[in-house]
Every structure is written in C-alpha cells, then in structure tokens.
Amino acid sequence: MNYISRIQKLRKVLGEGLLEKEEAIALTLLCMIAGKSIFLYGPAGTAKSLVARRVSQAFQSHKFFDYLMNKFSTPEEVFGPLKLSELRKDNLERNIEGFLPAADFAFLDEIFKSSPAILNALLTIINEKKFRNGKENIKVPLKALVAASNELPAKNQGLEALYDRFIMRLIVPRLDEKDNFAKLLQTLPLNEEIKLDEALKFSNDELENIKEKAKKVELPKEIIDILLNLKARIELFNKELETNQEVNVNFIDVSERRWIVIMELLRFAVVLSDRTKMKVVDLLLIKHCLWSNEEQKEVVEKLLNESLSGSNTQILKYEKEFEEQKEGIIESLEEEVFYYKTLKKDGKVFIHYEIPYLNKDKKQEIAHINAPEEDLDKKEIFQGYKYDSYYGWRRTSEHYYCFNKARNKCLIYINVKYNDPSQCECKKEISITNHSKIVSSRISLKIQAKLKEDCEEMIEKFQAELDMIKKKKEVFCKENQNAFIDQENEEFQILLQGLETEKSTCEQLVIETKKLKDKVEKHPNIKG
Structure with missing residues (x-):
C-alpha cells in the first residue's frame, strides 16, 4: 500500500x-x-x-x-x-x-x-x-x-x-x-x-526510514523562486507597516531556524505523498507555519496566494498576439480611411490629414497633421505644423511626416517621443493625392479571403489551447497530490486559478476573434 x-x-x-x-x-x-x-x-x-x-x-x-x-x-x-x-x-x-x-x-x-x-x-x-x-x-x-x-x-x-x-x-x-x-x-x-x-x-523503524527519505527530497527551482517571492512579499509588508501605524497587525517575523524546520516538515509531506520532488501543492502547508496571531493569519494567506499565483506569461503572450493580429486586420480593412483637406491661411497652403489610429491602450483616436504643399518635392522627415491664432503656423514635435512623391505616398509618424521619429506610437503610410475628397476603404476579395483565413487560424489555435489547458489541469492535479491536502478544498483551487484564468482568457479571445472574422465577412466595401 x-x-x-x-x-x-x-x-x-x-x-x-x-x-x-x-x-x-x-x-x-x-x-x-x-x-x-x-x-x-x-x-x-x-x-x-x-x-x-x-x-x-x-x-x-x-x-x-x-x-x-x-x-x-x-x-x-x-x-x-x-x-x-x-x-x-x-x-x-x-x-x-x-x-x-x-x-x-x-x-x-x-x-x-x-x-x-x-x-x-x-x-x-x-x-x-x-x-x-x-x-x-x-x-x-x-x-x-x-x-x-x-x-x-x-x-x-x-x-x-x-x-x-x-x-x-x-x-x-x-x-x-x-x-x-x-x-x-x-x-x-x-x-x-x-x-x-x-x-x-x-512503527519506529518505519518513521526512521521516512526521515531518511525526507532528507533526499529535491527542491526544484520553481519552488525556491516561489519561496523567495514569498519572503520578499513578507519583507515588503513589514516595511509598509513602519509607515502605517493604523494597521493593527504585528510584523511577520520568521527566523532562519523556523524556515529550516518548515522545509523539513514539507519534505516529510512529500515523502508521505509518494514523491521525491517537492511540488507547488506542498507549499500550501506553509500558511499554518508563519502566523503568530489571527490578524497575521489573513495576511500570510494573502501573501502566500499571491506568491503561488504569480504572473501568467502565457496569458500575456496570447493577448499580445491577438492584439497584433487584430491591429493588422483592422488596418487592412480601414486602409486609407481618412480625410484629405486643403487649408489656406496667411498665404500658405497646407494639406491637412485626419488619420485614425489605435493608441497604446488599443483605443481609436484621430491624429491631426498639417504639411505644407511646398514640402511635396522634399524627401526629408519634417515636424508637422499647427496653426496658432497669435503666432500663425508653427512646427510641432507631436507628429512628423515624410513625402515620397515618386510613390505617391506620405509616411506619418504619430505621437513622437524625444523628437525622434523612430520612437513613435505608430506609423501610417497614406496617399498624397486626391486631398480634397474623402477616400473610402476598398479591399479585394483576395485580401478579404486572406483576412478570414487569418481569423480562422487564430480561432483554431486558441481552441486547441483550450483543449490543452484541460489536459494540463488533469496532469497538474495528478502530479500535485498531497496526502494531507484535499484537492476539493478551496486552498487547492487557488493553485488552479492560473489555469482557470488562462482558460477564460482563451475563451474570450475565441469570441473576440469570431467577431473580428464577422467584421471581415460583412465589410461593406469589397471590390471584385
């Protein structure tokens, strides 16, 4: 047995x-x-x-x-x-x-x-x-x-x-x-x-045998990193107590001797769970070892849970990948959707652009850029202009532009930092002709099919990841059995929060990608 x-x-x-x-x-x-x-x-x-x-x-x-x-x-x-x-x-x-x-x-x-x-x-x-x-x-x-x-x-x-x-x-x-x-x-x-x-x-002999096995239990790097994280959180909590006198909680003081004995206890739990390597589940026992009073108990549980959950880099990767794909598809759908106007003030003629773009928070905004017609034949990168009722036309470091008359294009640098166009929030390449009228977005059936294919690939990928998460959960529960912790308990479910968050994120990304695909299919300006 x-x-x-x-x-x-x-x-x-x-x-x-x-x-x-x-x-x-x-x-x-x-x-x-x-x-x-x-x-x-x-x-x-x-x-x-x-x-x-x-x-x-x-x-x-x-x-x-x-x-x-x-x-x-x-x-x-x-x-x-x-x-x-x-x-x-x-x-x-x-x-x-x-x-x-x-x-x-x-x-x-x-x-x-x-x-x-x-x-x-x-x-x-x-x-x-x-x-x-x-x-x-x-x-x-x-x-x-x-x-x-x-x-x-x-x-x-x-x-x-x-x-x-x-x-x-x-x-x-x-x-x-x-x-x-x-x-x-x-x-x-x-x-x-x-x-x-x-x-x-x-028997006494068996207890001695278990003790010897406990000495050989392996501590993976993942476990050490979590414990280092927990120790850092405790130290930060204690430091914050120094400046917050209103909190009725004592410092959480854990001596080196106590840490050693805690780890010895966890090693016994590993052996009695038929393992030779410590797992994340074993660290749940620590919450019973660090508090000295009831107020500390809640704090210890919170700090331990935060250390165990950590940050899910996989979720961040999914979201970043989706946003990049989405931005590319939206740009393809909305290519050349902006206003071309000619402004004439103080004897100078300017081409005025109103360009929609997604800011760093992925929200739609409009960038207003003014470029003098006399710069059409120049290839340098210039600061855009603003009109001031007192000073008249003045250059601004907010947006930059660069004309390429041979290609009939103008490259716009939006929200430039440190007067360095390479450090802009985004770039747009637009047409410099027909600046007196509105040009609507028109995409070909071929481009539409490619965009639909991109959406379907994303949906398939996120769906496959959902199936993988289910398997990962089964494997995690199997590998993280502890003889003294029931997996049905709330404390064990904390360990599954990362996978549950990953699952809900993937499910939401599937929904968002389907909406994006629907937008591609129902785009009003498709040219054959």
Whole structure:
C-alpha cells in the first residue's frame, strides 16, 4: 500500500464522528510522523484533546500523556515525582513512568498558563528530545507534543521561545455548517480509543526510514523562486507597516531556524505523498507555519496566494498576439480611411490629414497633421505644423511626416517621443493625392479571403489551447497530490486559478476573434 492511500485511510478512521475536524486530524498526523510539535488554537470543547489522542493511535508505540495546565501546576505533575530513595542520596531523580518524559505523544492543554520551571524543561524536551533527570540527561521517546489553548501567549511573559517551537499553528473553531450541527445533536459520546488495522500503523523503524527519505527530497527551482517571492512579499509588508501605524497587525517575523524546520516538515509531506520532488501543492502547508496571531493569519494567506499565483506569461503572450493580429486586420480593412483637406491661411497652403489610429491602450483616436504643399518635392522627415491664432503656423514635435512623391505616398509618424521619429506610437503610410475628397476603404476579395483565413487560424489555435489547458489541469492535479491536502478544498483551487484564468482568457479571445472574422465577412466595401 502506498503512503497516500494509507494516510487517506488513517484520516478517515481517525476522524470518525469528528465533525469539521478533517484538517486538524490531517495536520496533527503529519506533525506526529515528522516529529514536530503543533499548536491547536480554539475555544474549549472543540475536541482538541480528542484529536491528539485519536491521532496518536496511528503509531505502534503510542504512550500518551495529557494534562491541563494552570498557574499552580508543578513539575511533579508533568515530569513525575521525585524518587525518595534517590533524594536521600542528594540526587533529584524523578519517577518518570506514566509522565511526559516517558510518553511517545503528549497533549498539554492551556499550555501558556504553566510555570516557568515547567516551560524551561519543555523547551529542552521539544528542541533536543532530552530531559534532565537528576544527574543525567536522558533521551525521551517523545515524537510530538500537541499543545492547545483558547488564547495566544501574552506579550513580554517569556513565552515567545516556547511558542516559536510549535512549527504548525492551527485554528480549531466551533462547528460552522448547519448540517453538521444537526448531526452533532444526534451523536453519542465519542470513544477516544478506536479500532485500527495494525497494517496502517507506523512503527519506529518505519518513521526512521521516512526521515531518511525526507532528507533526499529535491527542491526544484520553481519552488525556491516561489519561496523567495514569498519572503520578499513578507519583507515588503513589514516595511509598509513602519509607515502605517493604523494597521493593527504585528510584523511577520520568521527566523532562519523556523524556515529550516518548515522545509523539513514539507519534505516529510512529500515523502508521505509518494514523491521525491517537492511540488507547488506542498507549499500550501506553509500558511499554518508563519502566523503568530489571527490578524497575521489573513495576511500570510494573502501573501502566500499571491506568491503561488504569480504572473501568467502565457496569458500575456496570447493577448499580445491577438492584439497584433487584430491591429493588422483592422488596418487592412480601414486602409486609407481618412480625410484629405486643403487649408489656406496667411498665404500658405497646407494639406491637412485626419488619420485614425489605435493608441497604446488599443483605443481609436484621430491624429491631426498639417504639411505644407511646398514640402511635396522634399524627401526629408519634417515636424508637422499647427496653426496658432497669435503666432500663425508653427512646427510641432507631436507628429512628423515624410513625402515620397515618386510613390505617391506620405509616411506619418504619430505621437513622437524625444523628437525622434523612430520612437513613435505608430506609423501610417497614406496617399498624397486626391486631398480634397474623402477616400473610402476598398479591399479585394483576395485580401478579404486572406483576412478570414487569418481569423480562422487564430480561432483554431486558441481552441486547441483550450483543449490543452484541460489536459494540463488533469496532469497538474495528478502530479500535485498531497496526502494531507484535499484537492476539493478551496486552498487547492487557488493553485488552479492560473489555469482557470488562462482558460477564460482563451475563451474570450475565441469570441473576440469570431467577431473580428464577422467584421471581415460583412465589410461593406469589397471590390471584385
């Protein structure tokens, strides 16, 4: 049986009767397999302790210790009483059997209410898996500590170091769905002990084997780039907080040590998803690892989603290609559709052009250019003229023109930058004859057929891409299976947003291209 099937079966059995606790079951199981601690944050009565006890049964060795902490809790209640026989020898050795130092898994409720003496010992146990018992440091079998509280640690109480050791933090709210509440009303008290197939349970040797495999997990460049992007977004968010005092969110501070442990946890998720290479889906787990309070949680999710979505260069390529094709077709249809007028003022005769063009925003505009008739025999590039009631005719750097009388053409440079015609918004080559009348666009049947063919090729290309997107989605879902993330969940759908956007863009481009083709077919001025 592969790991994914095994994890899915475990999640189903462990979550039996627990409503809306699927995520808590899955992530607690991941942390226990990876040997990491997890913090469950939520109100009392939301089955946090039951989740911890249930999940611990997924292991062959599952000695379990749980305790409700309070400010009067003593080390003896958590780590075991002192041995009187050793006390007579001036040795402060404890009888740890049945207490946390002898447990495979532990659940500590209201952990932040415990005394400093307990917290200091807990730090050593979590960090080094060691406990100072009398004169010796003994290795503890603890695989994972599950802590819970209905409040976050208070500031400046010396709790930051302990809180930082919980690599994953999960909010466990009350029931949200109406149907689930109806089921709850009909539910009998749940058993902490459940029947579990021994073949599904993890042995200590198997956990060591998984740990070794996790060390060999490959991180592709795509994953590293996303994480670099996320880190940059976090830093930018923190920088903006410095200038915005009204935002009630603390700095998102992620230490190097925490990043290392996060990546170690993700590597375990990769192995347990029957892969050797990290995928984008695995990064969704990070949203449970970076926040310290509820306000930060929303920010972290937003920054992570932005990093995962990125920019879709393929969409930009499609849109650019369509606009270029469209512009070429429109120009072919509207060739020589402008007004030729002769203006005569102050004894000078000017040819006046009113030329339609598409600006940089692809919107239709009219460029007004005046060129003196005396320049018809010249081949240089000149600035166009404007008429001012005070100064009379003056050259302007907005538009340039260049006559070619031999070809009966005039090249117009529209919206020139830096007095450099090569840096213009667009160019138009127009006729210089018949400037006293309107010339209508007339295209041949041959040109019309070619334009229709161009449109049909674009439609066929975008339609083929739509079929490809469907296949890409299927492949993506197959390659991005994670044993702890359901693909039906909203968080997984975020990863598909790029493909969905690509799909809707292609669909819209097909519609626009069909409209363009229809415009070609119904063009009023076709000459045989």
